[in-house]
Amino acid sequence: MTTRSDLPGxxxxxxxxxxxxxxxxxxxxxxxxxxxxxxxxxxEAAYCLRFELSAEQTTAVLERDWQAMLDLxxxxxxxxxxxxxxxxxMQYLGGVFTGMTEAEFTxxxxxxxxxxx
Amino acid sequence: MSEVIxxxxxxxxxxIGAAMDRDLTADPKWSPLxxxxxxxxxxxxxxxxxxxxxxxNDHANGVDLDIVPTFAIGTAEQYRVADEGYGxxxxxxxxxxxxxxxxxxxxxVDDGFDLTVFSELDVDHGFTVPLSVWTPDPGDAWPCPVVxxxxxxxxxxxxxxARCYALGQAIGRALASYEGARTVGILGxxxxxxxxxxxxxxxxNPEFDRMFLDAIADDPQRLTAxxxxxxxxxxxxxxxxxxxxxxxxxxxxxxxxxxHTAYHVPASNTAAGLALLDNRSAP
Numbered sequence: 188m189t190t191r192s193d194l195p196g197x198x199x200x201x202x203x204x205x206x207x208x209x210x211x212x213x214x215x216x217x218x219x220x221x222x223x224x225x226x227x228x229x230x231e232a233a234y235c236l237r238f239e240l241s242a243e244q245t246t247a248v249l250e251r252d253w254q255a256m257l258d259l260x261x262x263x264x265x266x267x268x269x270x271x272x273x274x275x276x277m278q279y280l281g282g283v284f285t286g287m288t289e290a291e292f293t294x295x296x297x298x299x300x301x302x303x304x
Numbered sequence: 305m306s307e308v309i310x311x312x313x314x315x316x317x318x319x320i321g322a323a324m325d326r327d328l329t330a331d332p333k334w335s336p337l338x339x340x341x342x343x344x345x346x347x348x349x350x351x352x353x354x355x356x357x358x359x360x361n362d363h364a365n366g367v368d369l370d371i372v373p374t375f376a377i378g379t380a381e382q383y384r385v386a387d388e389g390y391g392x393x394x395x396x397x398x399x400x401x402x403x404x405x406x407x408x409x410x411x412x413v414d415d416g417f418d419l420t421v422f423s424e425l426d427v428d429h430g431f432t433v434p435l436s437v438w439t440p441d442p443g444d445a446w447p448c449p450v451v452x453x454x455x456x457x458x459x460x461x462x463x464x465x466a467r468c469y470a471l472g473q474a475i476g477r478a479l480a481s482y483e484g485a486r487t488v489g490i491l492g493x494x495x496x497x498x499x500x501x502x503x504x505x506x507x508x509n510p511e512f513d514r515m516f517l518d519a520i521a522d523d524p525q526r527l528t529a530x531x532x533x534x535x536x537x538x539x540x541x542x543x544x545x546x547x548x549x550x551x552x553x554x555x556x557x558x559x560x561x562x563x564h565t566a567y568h569v570p571a572s573n574t575a576a577g578l579a580l581l582d583n584r585s586a587p
Binding site: 212220224257292302 | 333363364365368369370386387388389390458459460461497498499500501502503504505506507508509510533536537540541542569570572573575
């Protein structure tokens with residue numbers, strides 16, 4: 188996980204992340220169009236191959252391992268495009284990243300957000 | 305010369321637009337946020353400028369990570385509303401003002417700000433949600449032409465808060481020599497504190513946000529003094545979007561009058577805030 192030294196639990200999308208995540212983010216960016224989404228759904232692994240994702244990135248995408256996508260250089264704004272395709276919310280992803288259910292995470296936000304982290 | 309008559313700082317959370325598009329603004333979950341906007345909207349409705357400048361960032365819709373301009377300006381006659389993956393928002397496309405864009409570009413480059421130029425640009429929620437905060441029912445068109453200024457806040461290193469403020473000051477100087485409009489509104493968007501990814505996802509810092517809402521009017525130097533790492537630490541990895549409010553503030557007078565502020569948690573995973581500043585009636 189890429190963190191600046193004094194920012195635990197925080198991803199900073201910097202140069203190394205950008206280089207590592209480039210194929211993954213380019214693939215995720217492509218999902219903006221309905222045609223691309225149909226191609227992706229038809230054969231996800233082949234679609235990932237087309238964008239030259241690493242084996243680890245492809246596995247993370249196929250298994251919907253959102254945490255691994257972050258660790259492999261995915262930008263949250265790009266990762267979210269795949270989550271939206273799956274009908275997942277940003278609260279669901281927040282729960283994944285923090286070890287909560289979507290309902291727990293949503294409740295934490297409704298209670299004023301996580302002010303103690 | 306053109307005169308900046310107001311500045312509007314506002315969050316641009318996509319769910320705020322979605323709540324409006326789905327008629328959920330009276331829903332108990334959303335009504336506190338929209339009630340907070342009401343006084344600002346009433347004031348703004350009586351003060352439509354000839355043209356507006358909107359400072360925002362794209363979220364993987366109009367541009368991608370292959371090319372990341374630190375500062376950019378649109379010069380188009382029209383900006384299409386982007387399809388972010390779930391269809392376009394049912395709001396009007398944006399009419400631009402190429403004359404003002406080219407005037408700003410020339411003066412800003414001469415002033416040391418080498419902006420990237422977009423001749424074509426699809427604008428996403430970062431752009432259309434602030435327009436909706438300003439004008440909830442635009443009908444067929446937004447109240448006036450709008451010029452986009454885009455800032456990189458996604459890829460580290462983002463421009464410094466001080467540089468954003470200086471860009472705003474340069475915009476103010478450029479407007480002073482522009483003859484094509486009498487009145488200008490300027491919007492700074494993004495924030496407030498929030499973080500979407502990592503173990504600190506869901507982070508909100510109301511003390512920082514309250515400080516920011518006060519200081520943006522009366523003590524912007526306090527905000528320009530903060531390093532980007534401080535923004536990320538204090539406001540979250542996406543809360544650094546707040547540096548875009550400083551472009552707006554820089555284009556305004558040293559002293560401004562706060563018309564209205566609003567603050568609400570949460571809009572999705574975000575603290576949402578608004579600050580409306582009057583540039584014409586400082587004490």
